[in-house]
Amino acid sequence: MVLKIFFPKCxxxxxxxxxxxxxxxxxxxxxxxxxxxxxxxxGQVKKYLTQMRSQTKxxxxxxxxxxxxxxxxxxxxxxxKDLSTIFPHSRWLQLSRESGKRAFTCRVVQxxxxxxxxxxxxxxxxxxxxxxxxxxxHYDQRKVMLSQLHPVQEQKGSEEESTELRxxxxxxxxxxxxxxxxxYDEGPxxxxxxxxxxxxxxxxxxLVKQASVPVCIVLTWLLxxxxxxxxxxxxxxxxxxxxxxxxxxxxxxxYRTDHFQTVFSTRKATTHMEFMRKANIFVSFLVDIALGLxxxxxxxxxxxxxxxxxxxxxxxxxxxxxLQELLEWLMGAPAGLKMNRALDQVLGRFFLYHIHLWIxxxxxxxxxxxxxxxxxxxxxxxxxxxALSVLSDIVALLTFHIYCFYVYGARLYYLKIYGLSSLxxxxxxxxxxxxxxxxxxxxxxxxQLFIGTLLFTILLFLLPTTALYYLVFTLLRLxxxxxxxxxxxxxxxxNSFPLFAMGLRLCRPYxxxxxxxxxxxxxxxxxxxxxxxxINPLKFSSVLQCYRTPTYSCYxxxxxxxxxxxxxxxxxxxxxxxxxxxxx
Amino acid sequence: MAEEGPFxxxxxxxISLECQNYTPFCREFTVSSPKVSLLKVMGYTCSVWLLAxxxxxxxxxxTVLSSAIMVTLVGMILHIHFVKVDQETLLxxxxxxxxxxxxYASGRESTTFIEMSKIKDIVINEAIYMQSIIYYLCIxxxxxxxxxxxxxxVPLFQSSKPRLNCLVRVYKSCQEIIxxxx
Numbered sequence: 001m002v003l004k005i006f007f008p009k010c011x012x013x014x015x016x017x018x019x020x021x022x023x024x025x026x027x028x029x030x031x032x033x034x035x036x037x038x039x040x041x042x043g044q045v046k047k048y049l050t051q052m053r054s055q056t057k058x059x060x061x062x063x064x065x066x067x068x069x070x071x072x073x074x075x076x077x078x079x080x081k082d083l084s085t086i087f088p089h090s091r092w093l094q095l096s097r098e099s100g101k102r103a104f105t106c107r108v109v110q111x112x113x114x115x116x117x118x119x120x121x122x123x124x125x126x127x128x129x130x131x132x133x134x135x136x137x138h139y140d141q142r143k144v145m146l147s148q149l150h151p152v153q154e155q156k157g158s159e160e161e162s163t164e165l166r167x168x169x170x171x172x173x174x175x176x177x178x179x180x181x182x183x184y185d186e187g188p189x190x191x192x193x194x195x196x197x198x199x200x201x202x203x204x205x206x207l208v209k210q211a212s213v214p215v216c217i218v219l220t221w222l223l224x225x226x227x228x229x230x231x232x233x234x235x236x237x238x239x240x241x242x243x244x245x246x247x248x249x250x251x252x253x254x255y256r257t258d259h260f261q262t263v264f265s266t267r268k269a270t271t272h273m274e275f276m277r278k279a280n281i282f283v284s285f286l287v288d289i290a291l292g293l294x295x296x297x298x299x300x301x302x303x304x305x306x307x308x309x310x311x312x313x314x315x316x317x318x319x320x321x322x323l324q325e326l327l328e329w330l331m332g333a334p335a336g337l338k339m340n341r342a343l344d345q346v347l348g349r350f351f352l353y354h355i356h357l358w359i360x361x362x363x364x365x366x367x368x369x370x371x372x373x374x375x376x377x378x379x380x381x382x383x384x385x386x387a388l389s390v391l392s393d394i395v396a397l398l399t400f401h402i403y404c405f406y407v408y409g410a411r412l413y414y415l416k417i418y419g420l421s422s423l424x425x426x427x428x429x430x431x432x433x434x435x436x437x438x439x440x441x442x443x444x445x446x447x448q449l450f451i452g453t454l455l456f457t458i459l460l461f462l463l464p465t466t467a468l469y470y471l472v473f474t475l476l477r478l479x480x481x482x483x484x485x486x487x488x489x490x491x492x493x494x495n496s497f498p499l500f501a502m503g504l505r506l507c508r509p510y511x512x513x514x515x516x517x518x519x520x521x522x523x524x525x526x527x528x529x530x531x532x533x534x535i536n537p538l539k540f541s542s543v544l545q546c547y548r549t550p551t552y553s554c555y556x557x558x559x560x561x562x563x564x565x566x567x568x569x570x571x572x573x574x575x576x577x578x579x580x581x582x583x584x
Numbered sequence: 585m586a587e588e589g590p591f592x593x594x595x596x597x598x599i600s601l602e603c604q605n606y607t608p609f610c611r612e613f614t615v616s617s618p619k620v621s622l623l624k625v626m627g628y629t630c631s632v633w634l635l636a637x638x639x640x641x642x643x644x645x646x647t648v649l650s651s652a653i654m655v656t657l658v659g660m661i662l663h664i665h666f667v668k669v670d671q672e673t674l675l676x677x678x679x680x681x682x683x684x685x686x687x688y689a690s691g692r693e694s695t696t697f698i699e700m701s702k703i704k705d706i707v708i709n710e711a712i713y714m715q716s717i718i719y720y721l722c723i724x725x726x727x728x729x730x731x732x733x734x735x736x737x738v739p740l741f742q743s744s745k746p747r748l749n750c751l752v753r754v755y756k757s758c759q760e761i762i763x764x765x766x
C-alpha cells in the first residue's frame with residue numbers, strides 16, 4: 001500500500017524535532033501539522049497534546065521524528081530512534097533531510113519494532129510486494145486552512161463518507177488553535193508551523209468586530225419596531241393587501257426587511273454557507289445604497305427633476321394623442337379591411353371617452369407632478385433597486401389605461417370566441433357535456449337550431465372587428481409588459497448577484513476551492529515521490545450558481561406555446577409571475 | 585521519456601504522445617496537438633478583409649474597415665484562449681487519483697483532479713460519430729448510492745482525439761497502476 005504524507009511547506013526547513021499531526025482514519029495517510037523542536041520534556045509534550053486535542057476536537061498524535069541536521073548536530077539519529085518508545089504509536093515515521101538535497105528520506109517503523117519499509121536507492125531484495133511506497137504531498141498550510149472545498153457538505157457526516165482530501169482539509173481547518181502558539185510565546189515548547197513567526201492581525205478588523213455587536217443589537221431592535229408597525233390591522237384589510245402585493249415597491253421593501261433580519265441578527269454565523277450569505281447580502285446592500293446615492297447626486301443636479309417633470313406631462317399627452325389617432329384609424333378602414341360600421345363606432349367611441357378621461361386626469365395632476373417626483377426621487381437613497389421599483393410602479397400607473405383597454409378588448413374577444421365555439425357545435429349537432437367533459441351528439445329542436453344559426457352568423461361577421469381591436473391592444477399591453485419585465489429583471493439581478501463571493505474568487509482564489517492540482521517535483525532517483533499540491537479555485541460560473549441569493553425572481557409563468565394559445569383564445573395573460581415565498 | 589510515433593488523431597492529423605515514468609506508481613501522459621497553421625490564419629484574415637473592402641467599396645463607410653480589423657483580432661484572441669488546445673496531460677498517481685489538464689494556445693491551463701476513491705475504472709469506449717465509429721478513453725466514476733453502478737463518465741483527450749493505438753498504450757499503463765491500488 002502507498003503511504004501518503006501531507007507535509008506543510010513551512011516545515012521544509014525546520015530544525016529537527018517531533019512531528020505532530022493526525023493519521024487519517026481508514027486511509028493510509030498522515031497529515032503533518034507542526035514540528036516540536038528540541039529541547040522538550042516528553043511529559044510536557046503529552047500534556048500539550050491532550051490540551052490541544054480537547055480544544056480542537058482533532059485527534060492529534062505524535063507521528064514521528066523529523067531530522068534536519070545542521071552543522072554540529074550529527075548525534076541526533078540515535079536520539080531520534082529512542083523517542084519512538086516514549087510516545088505510543090502504531091506506526092512511527094522517521095523523516096530526514098540533508099541540507100543541500102531537496103528530497104526527503106523516510107523510514108516507517110511498525111509497532112512491534114520491525115521496520116516495515118526502507119526506501120533508499122539500493123534495494124534489491126525480492127519481496128517487492130510488501131515494500132511500502134511513500135508519497136510526500138507538500139501543501140501550503142495557511143491556504144488549506146482558510147479554504148473551503150466545494151460542493152460544501154454542511155452536515156457533520158461520519159468520517160468514512162468524506163473523501164481523503166476533504167478530511168485533510170477539515171483537519172487543517174479545525175486545528176487552528178494549534179497555530180496560535182508562536183515563537184514569541186514564553187511556553188515550554190517551541191513549535192514550527194505557518195504562524196510560528198508571529199501572529200498578524202489587523203487593528204481595523206478587530207475594532208470592527210468589537211463595534212459590530214452593539215450596532216447589530218440596535219438594528220435588530222429597530223427592525224422589531226418596524227415589524228410591530230407593519231402588523232397593524234389597517235394593513236391587513238383586503239384592498240390594501242391586494243394593492244401592496246401588486247406594487248413592486250412594497251414587495252421590494254418586504255424583501256429587504258427579510259435580508260436585514262438575516263444580516264443584522266446577533267447570532268454569529270456558524271457554517272460557511274451562512275457566513276457567505278450574510279456577507280453577500282451585506283455587500284450587495286452597500287453597493288445598492290452607493291448606486292442609489294450616485295443616482296440622486298446625478299438627478300438632483302442642474303434642475304433635472306423639473307426638466308423631467310416638464311417633459312412628463314407632454315409625453316403623457318403625446319401618448320394619449322397617438323392612441324386617439326390609432327382609434328380614429330381603426331374606426332375608418334384600417335389596412336383596407338372593412339369593419340362593421342356600428343360595432344366599430346361603439347367600441348371606438350367607448351375607448352375615446354376613456355382616453356379623454358385620462359387626459360383630463362393627467363392635466364389635473366400636472367401642477368403637482370414636480371413636487372411628487374422630487375419626493376419620490378428621494379427614495380433612491382434607500383438603494384437603486386428601490387428607485388427601479390418605483391419607476392416600474394410609475395410606468396404601471398401611467399399606462400393603466402392601456403391595461404384597462406386590454407382587459408376590455410380581451411374579455412369581449414373571449415366571450416365572442418366562447419360563443420362561437422359553442423354555436424359551432426350546435427351547427428354540427430353536438431353539445432359539450434359538462435359532466436363528462438367531452439363533446440356529445442345532441443338532437444336540437446327546430447327553433448333552437450334556427451336561433452343558434454342566426455346568432456352564429458351574427459357573431460361570425462362581427463369577429464374581424466373585435467379581433468382587430470383585441471390585437472392592437474394586446475400588442476400595446478405586451479410592449480408595456482416587456483418594459484416592466486426588463487426593470488424587474490435588473491432589480492432581481494442586483495438583488496441576487498453574490499458580489500462578496502465574486503470578490504473573494506478574484507482576490508483570494510484559494511478560499512473557494514473546487515479541488516486541488518498536483519505537480520510532480522523533480523526528484524533524485526531512489527527517493528520517494530514528492531508532489532506539490534495547490535488549490536484549484538472554483539470557476540466563476542460555479543461561484544454564481546452556488547452563492548446566488550434566492551430571490552422572488554420574476555420568471556415567465558407559461559411556456560411560449562401556452563402563452564400563444566392563451567393569446568389566441570383571449571384569456572387574460574399575466575406573463576410574469578412573482579414567487580411569493582423564497583425557495584432555495 | 586518514451587515517444588513512439590507516428591500517432592494520428594481521428595481526422596488524420598499527426599499528434600505526439602509522451603510518457604513519463606516518475607515512479608512505478610506515478611506516470612504522466614502528454615498528447616500534443618498540431619499547432620495553429622499559419623496558412624489557415626492567413627487565409628481567414630485575407631478573406632475577412634477582402635469582404636470588408638468589398639463592403640467599403642459599396643458603402644464608402646470607413647467604420648466597416650475598422651470593425652473588420654477589430655473582429656479579426658478579437659476572434660483570434662478568443663480562439664487561442666478558449667478553443668485551441670495545445671496539449672492534454674493525464675497524470676496518474678496510484679492510490680491518490682488522476683489529474684487531467686488541458687493547456688490552451690494562449691498559455692491558460694485548466695485542471696481537474698479525480699480522487700482514486702471515486703474512480704471505478706478506466707476503459708476504452710466506442711462511439712458513433714457521424715458516419716464513423718471512434719474510440720475514446722474514459723474514466724468511470726462510482727455511484728455513491730449503488731455499489732456497482734456508474735454515476736458518470738469523464739472522457740479523456742477530447743480535443744486531441746487520438747486513435748486506438750495511442751489509446752491502447754495509455755490504457756495499458758493506467759491499468760497496471762489501477763490494478764495495484766485495488
